[in-house]
Amino acid sequence: MSSTSPTPDHGAQPAVTVSDVIKSYGDRRAVDGVSLDVRRGEFFGLLGPNGAGKSTLVEIMEGLRKADSGSVTVFGESPWPRNTGLLPRMGVQTQSSAFFVRQTVHEHLRTVAALFGAKREAVDATLDAVGLGGQHDVRVDNLSGGQRQRLAIASALVHGPELIFLDEPTAALDPEGRRDLWEVLRGLKAEGRTIVYTTHHLDEAEALCDRVGILVAGRLVVTDEPQHLIGTFGATSRLLVPLGRIDEREASSLPGVDGVTVQGGHLVLETRATGRVLAALDPLTGLDGVQTRTPTLEDVYLEITARQTQAPLTANDTNNAISAITANNKEQQA
Ligand code: ADP
Numbered sequence: 001m002s003s004t005s006p007t008p009d010h011g012a013q014p015a016v017t018v019s020d021v022i023k024s025y026g027d028r029r030a031v032d033g034v035s036l037d038v039r040r041g042e043f044f045g046l047l048g049p050n051g052a053g054k055s056t057l058v059e060i061m062e063g064l065r066k067a068d069s070g071s072v073t074v075f076g077e078s079p080w081p082r083n084t085g086l087l088p089r090m091g092v093q094t095q096s097s098a099f100f101v102r103q104t105v106h107e108h109l110r111t112v113a114a115l116f117g118a119k120r121e122a123v124d125a126t127l128d129a130v131g132l133g134g135q136h137d138v139r140v141d142n143l144s145g146g147q148r149q150r151l152a153i154a155s156a157l158v159h160g161p162e163l164i165f166l167d168e169p170t171a172a173l174d175p176e177g178r179r180d181l182w183e184v185l186r187g188l189k190a191e192g193r194t195i196v197y198t199t200h201h202l203d204e205a206e207a208l209c210d211r212v213g214i215l216v217a218g219r220l221v222v223t224d225e226p227q228h229l230i231g232t233f234g235a236t237s238r239l240l241v242p243l244g245r246i247d248e249r250e251a252s253s254l255p256g257v258d259g260v261t262v263q264g265g266h267l268v269l270e271t272r273a274t275g276r277v278l279a280a281l282d283p284l285t286g287l288d289g290v291q292t293r294t295p296t297l298e299d300v301y302l303e304i305t306a307r308q309t310q311a312p313l314t315a316n317d318t319n320n321a322i323s324a325i326t327a328n329n330k331e332q333q334a
Contacts, residue, residue: 242289
């Protein structure tokens with residue numbers, strides 16, 4: 001990667017501003033009035049089910065697609081029509097169809113680097129960073145799916161851009177490869193670069209992102225910091241009690257228990273008031289072997305997307321829902 005690191009400037013003009021963007025394919029509305037700021041130096045995750053419009057929205061931000069209406073600016077400039085002034089400042093994960101398949105890995109990345117005027121030394125460093133250091137002489141069409149994914153990511157990084165767009169960069173990687181890429185991405189963020197990425201790995205988004213936006217059916221239903229989202233939506237915690245300690249009916253009647261199921265060798269107690277339930281369980285069963293599972297971004301995501309699928313909400317409805325849930329949580333914890 002090139003040695004030019006951007007200076008982090010979190011108070012400045014956003015890296016990307018999306019205002020009321022709409023995009024349809026025929027009569028299918030893929031992006032339905034999305035507004036969003038991505039701050040400079042931010043790691044922003046775009047989440048949502050398949051077909052929610054994530055790739056379309058990212059491609060509009062990248063300047064690869066034209067919005068039907070609304071506006072997008074990147075560093076204050078429109079990326080559409082193709083803005084050559086912005087290209088050196090942006091890194092876009094290449095689709096594998098754009099690979100120079102007859103070239104070797106090193107030749108391919110050298111070609112990409114040359115297109116962007118990046119230094120030749122950046123090629124070796126970038127291949128090392130994405131774990132392709134040992135594959136320099138392998139022809140691109142002989143790479144495995146995971147290796148192609150790494151090369152696509154390398155193509156986005158080789159010229160040291162300030163803003164990096166990655167569309168499901170860890171999708172084809174094994175768990176070890178994912179963890180390695182996390183370190184690369186954390187390193188880029190530490191250098192002050194802005195990252196916008198899509199993922200279906202909620203654990204990953206929780207670990208990496210400063211903020212996430214959840215897109216459902218073309219609408220951005222919530223944008224927040226993962227931990228704040230978990231706290232606000234207060235998805236339930238689960239207490240796992242070994243079977244035989246307490247029966248299902250007795251567990252259901254404990255104060256603070258919202259639901260009881262049997263899973264594996266455990267009675268699973270759902271609650272938004274963990275302390276209260278543990279205090280009630282202690283004299284009845286003791287707490288030996290009782291496990292607590294705190295809510296994750298995945299729990300919140302599933303809750304939000306399930307609600308949206310049942311009865312789509314407007315942004316206002318979502319804010320009202322958040323207020324109602326927060327009030328309810330406070331009541332339960334009191
Ligand atoms: P995601 O990335 O969240 O899976 P997409 O942006 O790929 O969502 O797709 C959003 C919707 O737009 C889907 O219904 C998809 O089938 C449709 N779509 C995406 N690209 C095209 C295209 N080039 N032509 C027609 N429909 C498309």
